[in-house]
Amino acid sequence: MCGIVGLFLKKDALRPKLGDxxxxxxxTMTDRGPDSAGIAIYGDEHGKLKITVQSDTPDTDFAGLEGALAAAVGAPVTIRVVDTHAVLTLPLDTEAAALAFLEDRKLRVMGVGESMEIFKEVGLPKDVAERFGLRAMGGSHGIGHTRMATESAVTTLGAHPFSTASDQCLVHNGSLSNHNDMRRKLAKKGIYTKTENDTEVGAAYISSRIAEGATLGQALEGTLKDLDGFFTFVTGTKNGFGVVRDPIACKPAVMAETEDYVAFASEYRAFADLPGIEGARVWEPEPATVYFWER
Amino acid sequence: MATTELREVNTTLQSAAKAQVNEPYVIVNPRGSHAMACGLDGPLNVTVKGSTGYYTAGMNKEASITVEGSAGPGVAENMMSGVVTILGDASQYAGATGHGGLLNIKGNASSRCGISMKGIDIVVHGNIGHMSAFMAQRGNLVVLGDAGDALGDSLYEARLFVRGTVKSLGADCVEKEMRAEHIEILKELLERAGADAKPEEFKRYGSARTLYNFHIDNAASY
Amino acid sequence: MDKTPQTLPRQSWTFSNETNSEIRRAAATGIYDIRGGGAKRRVPHFDDLLFLGASISRYPLEGYRERCDTSVTLGTRFAKKPIELKIPITIAGMSFGSLSANAKEALGRGASAAGTSTTTGDGGMTNEERGHSTQLVYQYLPSRYGMNPDDLRRADAIEVVVGQGAKPGGGGMLLGQKITQRVADMRSLPVGIDQRSACRHPDWTGPDDLEIKILELREITGWEKPIYIKIGGARPYYDTALAVKAGADVVVLDGMQGGTAATQDVFIEHVGQPTLACIRPAVQALQDLGMHRKVQLIVSGGIRNGADVAKALALGADAVSIGTAALIALGDNDPKWESEYQKLGSTTGAYDDWHEGRDPAGITTQDPELMKRLDPIAAGRRLRNYLNVMTLECQTIARACGKSHVHNLEPEDLCALTMEAAAMARVPLAGTDWYPGKPGF
Incomplete structure (x- = not known):
């Protein structure tokens, strides 16, 4: 149960303002989700791999991390520490070795990708945004989430977005009713989730379908058949984002489009300060219909 | 609303409505706020310059409220009387459980428009979404555009008038003959709503009343 | 010549006569069985708990001399005008429609005389009950039958009903016999039809929307009235936590023994958790959020006497609510109507076809002749007496445990007679310091 926001910029000139x-x-979506907040931000690609990791004891865990990781993967590594998170940048072909090393060190991997960075923590959205300096972050598109936890724990890992594949992430408003069964089905295929959260199962479902050869569109279509319950999903990819609501479509969703951007939110309130919103086309996504914005 | 708290705005409007002064009020910068101008109990003209959040004009009595923008979920929910006008679109549950008055939506309305309505009149100049008029009990829902899936599911005695296409009818909702009395009702409603349409262009839908008392052959519709 | 010995005819435990009669009924009618009341099966209950009392290590209060308060304030979190009750027992929501106007009036009279509140139901507020109830809680239900802002403002508190213990997650169907002209008018329905009730509210879904709905209700009523959220005993930890997060002043938690006017028997008996099992998780949620005693918890579903009240309070509730017990106090299922119950194919104590509107006691009916059988003044007096007895009983127990206020009863004042009750109430099995699931064992 939550608030979702998303912004996809059509004009490069606005990129530096994305985080702001x-x-x-x-x-604005604090009332809908005061427990935790998170954001996935898609920046410029440099042909490198970015791994966002989190630690509750960043001072000790991040000290000397880049050197140790560089030695482990045999390639240069740079690190950018942001509060409890760190973004590690390294060559693309080192992914498997790097993830194994990080798992060994018991660091929590928030997300992996060429362009995606994920930051999420427990607390009020304004405090979370401040801790990570979200305002200063630029990029092409981003997705944010404020969480009112229903059945799973209020923890960093329980916060959204959930990422279960490179440059893919998912946020969710609603409550799935068959996620335990789906979790078992995915586990049989060797796909394991890290939390008890229903949304992570949704994310894992989508990335497993894509890994099996489905397009993002087909995977999102699949959620309508294979996932039960109430959901508005927004999924981020390297090139854009997709939106889908369950066939009953109780959880709110509103979109706005101008020449400069496409915006998504749980409520219109989130759009109030966007430039040119007065002249924007504002509408609600239809139930059981998949939408995409890609560059 | 950029500088005034919601409580202050509503207290001012509610006292003015109660005092029957009937002065015009204008709210600027609504910023999608919730529960704006709700619970008014008396004649008052309120104009909101911009888009609003959930439950705008909720439980309205007698007041005339105009939103010069779009309205969020549950606009004019449980309205008793008065007129609520939305110049833009309305989100889901518009006019839910309304007992009376006129809800005039110039744009489109989303899903569940007029759900469980109990006597309100709703005129939508554009289209309406799925499950509209679900369990609608009384009143009139007029749609100049098209209707989405499952229109009028489990309908009671509300009248539904649609000019465009209906994607599908819900359980127990059927097309009905447009008689002179319905043309009359519709004509009056279209006039009040300032709608540029002729009553003869509409089709009427209502309850087949097969679910009114349980019968074994209808079990699949429950 | 001796006959070959024969075994006695043996009835099947699985296919009992009762089960077989239901199979035959289903086969004949094609519709599930609808009835009133709550779960009839035996479930772990307050009877499986005992109070320890005081002796040498603790000192009891003198029964007839030393004070033991029973007052409770509901709605201290946000409401400008919280509800002050003399006793921690309220009357649960029961609709005009399912109950006769006389029965509603009697509930109002009895509750007011005892210093407590009564509650409307699915069908709106009547002048009779408003007039005879000094404290009236107005239910805000999915159907919104008869909902209007004037009644909202003349209520003393607003109870947003999300679910009830008899049917968490369900709506309902009230058969046409009880939809008389007055009931139909209040509900904007045609006379005599089967009324189908929705299971979700028409204009919100989930706690994030509920928070906004509560804001609207507060704005319409000037932030004066306590907002209760009533939940059925399904997932009490999460639901209590979410009600608090959405802004509730009071959480009403109804276990599976809680009654209903008309619901599928399969729903009543097979969905939801026993009241005993619901309390500790709900209290845990309040404690985890630092809201225990700040957001008040009212527990209902199978409360019958002062011992039940004391046990619910000891487990962490601030008050209890009664429905079925109040109807019995008014005269429901009274043996004096036995011959009439038999004509209806039932018997005293088992009559539960409340939806049919033929209640011989004149309580769950809209039939004008049957209604006359219930004198609202006399029935109200019986309810007052009963509430007073429950309160005295609860005080007696509290004093014996050395408490000068019934709210000072604690789980540690209890022991359990069965493993099931020990696990559900998280209270040690009698004679031990252990309960199933206790950490450290």
């Missing part, structure tokens, strides 16, 4: 705009949208 998303932060305002995120804070």
């Amino acid at each position: 705009m998303l932060t305002d949208m995120l804070i």
